[in-house]
Amino acid sequence: MSPFLQTSGTRAVRPSALPASKLLALGLALACSGCLYGFQAGAGFPDYVRTVAIVPFENETTRPEITDEVFNLLLREFPRSQGLQPAGEDVADAVIRGTITRYDVSTPSYRAGAAGDVPQVLQRQVSLTVQVQIINQVDNEILWESNAVSVRGEFMEETETEDAGRALAIELLVQRIIDGAQSNW
Template structure:
């Protein structure tokens, strides 16, 4: 009984404050459209949407216009190679299945506009996504999630 009471008291003291690791004065973010040097126009939108969600959910930043934002994110989609062979398995008794891979490369800069300090600069940040034949969108989504996660963790590691 005493153990149960102690556990409930300790559990009641636990709290989570979702500061995300950034200084408290950084509350808003503006994500400028990334320059897209690839031949895939939807890549720009997908990067923007995933980045916006990650900065909101993981760093608790609200969107704002560039002129009023505490943090500004800008970048370039440098490379998008798709349909690269990842592996083929063939068995005479079964159909052949092929795995494909894609590579996404971007440059990004995240700036604290309140101080002018660069929070993060990454050049040539690259991730690979693998997918089954015909599943390029899933491979791209996985590669972008990995890229964005790396960016968020990089910003958080500054504090």
């Protein structure tokens, strides 16, 4: 049996076929409905929080350069990721404060040497831990906090330096802070 139905003896019409005007209307409706959806970075902050201050973190480690490295990357990435404008602490709607509590370099991967030989280090990692708070200064409430954001930046002993591992750890740290801020909403 043919999938076509004969109507008036001359023209074959598929029973499930829709007229072109109905297809066009359906297509326009679907296209327009997609236009109603939008995404705004930082939509999770209260509407009145439009600015953020990032205060250099206190540093309890023996590596003073980490303070500036964390501050600079956080200042560059956080406001942009949340749709906020950077501002001074005295005028900002929100403020980020923190403390760098741990920095160490370890050797998670090495090859044991023959009897009496020194083991060959294959990989090292920089471990970094911070305490962080994001405070809504308008309502004086904590929007997000963590007492131990920990990250590890790994680097190959033979081809990279500790600086590469530290840079990776700081990138991961900033991303974790961004993720934490977004997870609250």
